[in-house]
Structure formats: structure tokens, C-alpha cells
Amino acid sequence: MYIIPENVCTLKKKFVKSYKGNSHIQELLPISKTDFLSVTDEHLTSLCKFIENNPIYDNSFEMNLCGIRCNIHEGDLSQYWIDSIKHDTSYAPFYPTWLLSAYTLAFMAKQLGFSHLIDIGSGDGRIAFCGKIAGIESTSIEIDEQLVNLQNNIIQKTDIHFKIINADATQINFEKMKLIRPIFFIGGVPQNGEVLAESIIKNVLAIQELQKTSCFVLTGTLTEEKFLKNKPNYGWDTTVKKFHLIETNTAVLPTYWTMEQSFDTPYLFTKYT
16 A cells, blocks of 8 residues: 555645635545545545544534545644643644644655654654554654643554553653664644754654664655755754755655645655765
8 A cells, every 4th residue: 555645745735725614624535435645445434533532623514525435524723722832841832733644644654664662752642643544653752731631531442452661751751662774754834843853853863773763754844945945854954964964755745734734744664875
């Protein structure tokens, strides 16, 4: 199975042009299996359960996009956003990727051969949830207890089980986790996520057996073409150079914060050289 990020972006652009609502957050999921996204019925059922059992979402309706019947889910994450920034060591507020984007990223991790997915600053746990669907051992690390409670409720109601750690990710002893070929998804764009990302990268690279086997996925930014030419690592150029990382893959996918934009969010897959 190979999920094509460009197809997810195509659906998002079509949705933005067609959507007439004004909800705080929107998600879309195909109603049935479609080759356009390579999502199986079984996985669609799991993704639907995630949304149906997530109190962020409170309304849904059908829409035809690119010839695909989709359910549009609307909601509001204001309260969870407020809770997510109340901690002194919170490095970025809760801004979710699209669930289809999380699913795409998790399957990229699976296809690239990673054995353990670690979702840093995991919010409602959607990347770890999708990692488990993909067949990867998944761990969610989230500092906010309300979001951790939300994740636990979703696990209980969907029966999709991943490990949750309620802690400041910068204080985690990754050596004790006995990780094998791990991939770290680190929340936060360059403007507010550098402290978190650099702390995680530094701590992981200090473990010799993880230096050459780990992947760090950084959430980048796209703006003007001039910016792209000057900043090839989507805002992470300083961090990439500082830790001697190289880009191995990049997936551009929709996120909550790019819904009103013509561009989407690049996820930069990097490793130590």
C-alpha cells in the first residue's frame, strides 16, 4: 500500500473551494475504499472510529470531492488548544494535522522500514493511532494531561492500543525505551518548535546505537518561492546543519493551520550522517 501525498492535497484543495461552512476545524474521510488514496475499508473504519470517539468533532455531512463520496467532520479544538499552552515547558500549542495526513505519514514510516514510531507532542494521538493501524509499535508522548485523557478515551472506545507517556519529552530517557529503528515525529513548526526538536535530537543522538538508525520528522513551513530557494530545509536549516542531518524524504500534506492557504505543510524526514 502506498498513499500518495499529492492526492491528499488535491482533495484538500477541492474541499476548500467547495466548503461553505465556518467551523473551527474540518476533516474529510472517504466513505468507502478508493484507489485514489489507497485506503482499505478496514483502515477507514478505524479512522472513522477515531473521529466518532473524539469530542473535538461534533457534526458531519456528505460531500462529493474529485468523484469520491466523503464524510466531512466539523469541530472545535479551542478548549484543548488553551489547555495545551498552560504548561511552562509546553513548546507548541495543539494544532492537529489532518487525520488523512497522519495516516499517510504513518504508512510512509512503515514503508521505510521503521519498527517503532514515537509521536512527540502528540496532541490527541492521531499519528501514534495511525502508526498502530500501519502495524508499527507506537508511543505517544504528551505533556498535557487533558490531551492524555482524551487519548486514553479514544484507545478504550476504538480498541486501537498504543503506549502513552504523560511527560515533558525533553526529560525522557530514550535509552530505557529499548528502541529499534525508531522514527520520531516532532510537533511544532520552526518558529516555535526548535527548542523541543533540538532537545529530542540531541538526546537521541547521544545514544550510540540509535545514531544511525533513527529518523527525525520535522514539521516545516512553506511560504513564498523566494523563501523556498533560500531555505531548502523549510525553516529547519539551522537545526539540520547543527546536528549533521540530511533529508531523506519529504511529504507535503494538509494541516489544520494550512486549511486557508494555497500551500500545505512539508514534513521533512531526516537522519544523522
